[in-house]
Amino acid sequence: MLDLAQNTMDGIAAGSAYALLAIGFTLIFGVMRRLNIAFGPSIMVGVFLGAWVNAQWSAGLIGATIATFAGALVASIYVERLSFAAIRGDAALASMASSFALWMQLEQGVALAFPGRTTAFPTLPPLLDVQFVGLILHGDDILVLTVAGIALFLLHRLIYRSHFGLEMRALADSAEAAAVSRVNTKRVAFLTFCLAALIGAVAGLLIAATDGQVSPKFGLWATIKGLVAMMIGGLGSLRGALLGGLALGIVEAQAQWYLGAAAREIVVFGLLFLCLIALPGGLAGMRETGAERKL
Amino acid sequence: MGASLDITGLTLRFGGVTALDGLDLSVASGTVLGVAGPNGSGKSSLINVLTGHYQANGKIALDGQPIEHLATSERARLGLVRTFQTPRVYRRMSVIDNMRVAVHATQAIFRGRSDRRHRDGRLRDDLAIFGLSHRADALPDALTPYELRLLELARAHATGATVVLLDEPSAGASEDEAHRLSRILIEHLMPGRTVLLVEHRLDMLRALCADLVVLRAGRKIAFGSPSAVLDSREIRTCLMGEPVDA
Amino acid sequence: MDPYLVSVLSNIGLFSFLALSAWILLLGGEISFGQQAYFAIGAYAAGIASAVWAWPFTAAVLWGAVLGAGIGALIAWPAARFTGVHYAIATLAFAELTRAALNVFHYQRDVDGYLTGPDGANGFGDIRWVYEAGIEPGPYLAVIATLLLAVIALIGLAARLDVMAQLRMVGEDPILAAMQGVRVLRWKIGAAAAAGGLAGLGGGLYAHFATYVEPAQFSVMTGVHAVAYGLIGGLGTALGPILGVLIDIGLLESLRALAAYRMIVFGGLVAIILILRPRGLLDETLVAKVRAWARR
Numbered sequence: 001m002l003d004l005a006q007n008t009m010d011g012i013a014a015g016s017a018y019a020l021l022a023i024g025f026t027l028i029f030g031v032m033r034r035l036n037i038a039f040g041p042s043i044m045v046g047v048f049l050g051a052w053v054n055a056q057w058s059a060g061l062i063g064a065t066i067a068t069f070a071g072a073l074v075a076s077i078y079v080e081r082l083s084f085a086a087i088r089g090d091a092a093l094a095s096m097a098s099s100f101a102l103w104m105q106l107e108q109g110v111a112l113a114f115p116g117r118t119t120a121f122p123t124l125p126p127l128l129d130v131q132f133v134g135l136i137l138h139g140d141d142i143l144v145l146t147v148a149g150i151a152l153f154l155l156h157r158l159i160y161r162s163h164f165g166l167e168m169r170a171l172a173d174s175a176e177a178a179a180v181s182r183v184n185t186k187r188v189a190f191l192t193f194c195l196a197a198l199i200g201a202v203a204g205l206l207i208a209a210t211d212g213q214v215s216p217k218f219g220l221w222a223t224i225k226g227l228v229a230m231m232i233g234g235l236g237s238l239r240g241a242l243l244g245g246l247a248l249g250i251v252e253a254q255a256q257w258y259l260g261a262a263a264r265e266i267v268v269f270g271l272l273f274l275c276l277i278a279l280p281g282g283l284a285g286m287r288e289t290g291a292e293r294k295l
Numbered sequence: 296m297g298a299s300l301d302i303t304g305l306t307l308r309f310g311g312v313t314a315l316d317g318l319d320l321s322v323a324s325g326t327v328l329g330v331a332g333p334n335g336s337g338k339s340s341l342i343n344v345l346t347g348h349y350q351a352n353g354k355i356a357l358d359g360q361p362i363e364h365l366a367t368s369e370r371a372r373l374g375l376v377r378t379f380q381t382p383r384v385y386r387r388m389s390v391i392d393n394m395r396v397a398v399h400a401t402q403a404i405f406r407g408r409s410d411r412r413h414r415d416g417r418l419r420d421d422l423a424i425f426g427l428s429h430r431a432d433a434l435p436d437a438l439t440p441y442e443l444r445l446l447e448l449a450r451a452h453a454t455g456a457t458v459v460l461l462d463e464p465s466a467g468a469s470e471d472e473a474h475r476l477s478r479i480l481i482e483h484l485m486p487g488r489t490v491l492l493v494e495h496r497l498d499m500l501r502a503l504c505a506d507l508v509v510l511r512a513g514r515k516i517a518f519g520s521p522s523a524v525l526d527s528r529e530i531r532t533c534l535m536g537e538p539v540d541a
Numbered sequence: 542m543d544p545y546l547v548s549v550l551s552n553i554g555l556f557s558f559l560a561l562s563a564w565i566l567l568l569g570g571e572i573s574f575g576q577q578a579y580f581a582i583g584a585y586a587a588g589i590a591s592a593v594w595a596w597p598f599t600a601a602v603l604w605g606a607v608l609g610a611g612i613g614a615l616i617a618w619p620a621a622r623f624t625g626v627h628y629a630i631a632t633l634a635f636a637e638l639t640r641a642a643l644n645v646f647h648y649q650r651d652v653d654g655y656l657t658g659p660d661g662a663n664g665f666g667d668i669r670w671v672y673e674a675g676i677e678p679g680p681y682l683a684v685i686a687t688l689l690l691a692v693i694a695l696i697g698l699a700a701r702l703d704v705m706a707q708l709r710m711v712g713e714d715p716i717l718a719a720m721q722g723v724r725v726l727r728w729k730i731g732a733a734a735a736a737g738g739l740a741g742l743g744g745g746l747y748a749h750f751a752t753y754v755e756p757a758q759f760s761v762m763t764g765v766h767a768v769a770y771g772l773i774g775g776l777g778t779a780l781g782p783i784l785g786v787l788i789d790i791g792l793l794e795s796l797r798a799l800a801a802y803r804m805i806v807f808g809g810l811v812a813i814i815l816i817l818r819p820r821g822l823l824d825e826t827l828v829a830k831v832r833a834w835a836r837r
Binding site: 086089091093101262276 | 765
């Protein structure tokens with residue numbers, strides 16, 4: 001019972017980073033109706049830039065943070081221009097395939113620039129572990145949860161309290177309606193991409209700083225975690241992305257503890273597959289209630 | 296050709312909105328029933344329910360056989376075909392290919408070379424009837440909206456449909472095009488077929504229909520010969536939004 | 542022939558099966574990130590059959606293809622109800638599930654004094670039927686090429702019988718297709734079975750070509766490559782995905798000067814092609830034009 005609670009706590013900390021990744025995917029999918037599978041690799045570019053700046057000038061965590069944001073932003077803008085802005089019209093497949101092509105570029109670029117398997121990343125400032133009723137709350141986890149919480153709070157303010165947030169929600173609702181209401185859809189789409197990059201960079205930063213290192217596999221890893229969390233939560237829902245990320249973190253932690261690392265993957269993907277079939281709307285979604293019949 | 300279509304107690308609800316409210320209709324074999332009504336009266340919903348795109352309560356019978364439990368594709372295989380308000384075609388297939396696949400969808404796929412040549416010849420004849428022979432190899436993007444409408448009609452004709460549901464065929468057409476369209480419908484599409492014609496233009500309803508039904512809020516508010524129904528000032532007000540002289 | 546050339550050509554042929562598999566689903570309107578799963582299933586099934594059960598090569602490869610088709614249909618049955626992103630992620634989930642399962646799949650038996658068979662993450666070696674039968678890489682390439690040509694001929698026949706056209710109807714507008722009498726769900730399941738069978742066939746051939754397979758080879762990257770091949774080469778004809786494979790493996794692999802930058806060059810090429818031609822080089826419009834020209 002204690003194990004179960006401890007795993008859940010550890011899972012929530014890991015899950016908060018997944019949730020941020022899933023929210024990044026959801027923001028882009030919401031306004032574009034297209035998947036950006038180069039999202040993870042774009043964040044990876046940022047994280048590696050952070051590691052490089054740190055190694056070059058021993059810039060520490062703050063310098064690495066700034067570099068991570070800048071790198072993720074630049075890589076995301078590159079993807080947005082080539083794979084999304086340049087491919088207009090009814091071409092969701094083309095955009096998805098194109099973002100994959102840029103993924104390969106980003107991944108090989110990073111691999112060429114950083115030949116080692118892993119690169120050191122500055123760690124989080126040491127914080128004491130907190131103990132209560134036999135549970136240990138790790139200092140790192142407290143920091144991760146705090147930072148993720150602040151990021152979510154700011155994002156919430158931006159989406160539901162600002163004019164840009166209003167335009168973004170209008171665009172997500174209906175591109176046509178937004179366009180006739182004089183929303184500059186191209187500009188909003190571009191800025192949403194940038195916002196997603198920054199949210200993703202927070203997630204990448206937290207993960208890299210917790211591990212103290214980064215590897216070129218981070219891009220694939222981040223894309224898969226973000227996609228899985230988004231789909232478990234329910235495609236297109238921000239609340240769903242948050243729930244899905246936390247659920248994924250908790251399930252992973254439990255499966256790892258009780259069944260081992262090899263079984264963890266089986267459990268996660270098996271659950272995702274079943275979840276898609278049994279709950280097409282995800283955790284946050286409601287089942288379609290319309291009279292429209294499935295083909 | 297031509298099968299009777301009988302609808303009993305058709306009810307369709309979207310959440311709290313009732314699109315069709317216990318509708319009864321029947322179209323005798325080989326006749327044309329006009330359907331009119333203001334926007335949101337349930338005309339398009341009726342077509343969508345008949346094809347099986349929407350699931351509704353109530354009974355639908357084609358030549359006396361119940362079809363309400365059948366999937367969309369099975370109803371089409373029984374000869375129930377529709378056109379769309381905005382013509383719907385395969386944009387990446389040429390005009391003749393659009394005709395081919397429509398005919399093919401309901402027929403056996405294994406047949407010989409001479410058969411294929413014979414069929415292609417027949418499809419080109421059908422295109423000629425509808426005035427599209429010069430467009431046979433063009434992609435739909437190159438066609439005018441009116442030509443796309445003709446393609447939809449030619450396609451319905453070529454499939455050998457017994458019941459045709461026409462969803463505002465004159466939508467977007469000019470005065471002159473609407474007249475030509477009426478003539479083509481009378482001469483080529485309607486003979487021998489059972490037709491449900493949803494239409495806004497009163498002159499077309501008068502010219503083409505034996506009977507006319509007027510819907511409002513998913514209910515039948517008038518039924519009879521077009522001239523009798525459209526004689527009523529109240530009905531004309533309902534259809535046109537303001538009193539007009541017909 | 543130069544052994545290096547034979548090996549490159551064999552790889553082109555083998556990955557063409559995977560690319561065609563993803564292409565068939567693209568025609569049906571769905572993007573699958575998971576065709577590598579059927580490639581893996583075919584590779585493992587055929588490998589086990591010939592190396593552990595001592596089946597003859599033909600039976601082993603056929604068994605791999607049949608299993609791929611069967612599982613493809615089985616997975617499609619629930620998955621065909623999804624569209625778009627749901628379908629893509631469902632196939633991804635199934636493929637990753639397969640890979641994770643192969644990581645813990647141990648099935649080793651004593652064959653002539655050696656433990657043979659899949660050994661989890663350590664992979665599955667000694668799939669030596671082709672080498673023990675004395676078939677050189679050259680003739681094996683001929684086997685691959687013959688089967689690939691047979692598949693292309695079969696697709697050509699299907700196109701003549703308008704089977705492919707019905708699949709395209711489903712892909713382009715499933716609602717209109719259903720209203721014209723096309724049984725959409727059956728077509729989707731059928732396409733998934735054909736795609737699974739093709740990938741399974743390719744996988745079985747690949748296992749006997751490489752003699753060693755491991756779960757890590759069948760990652761998402763492999764599957765997304767397969768989709769990209771069709772999208773670059775074009776969706777208009779079966780030659781499209783093969784052109785995609787040729788560009789990636791053929792052109793870039795052979796330009797050794799570019800080896801270190803292969804992904805950067807290939808990625809950039811794909812991005813540019815997709816901006817200029819969102820449905821690939823040999824897209825439907827081009828194919829329609831060529832056909833109209835040939836008819837004249």
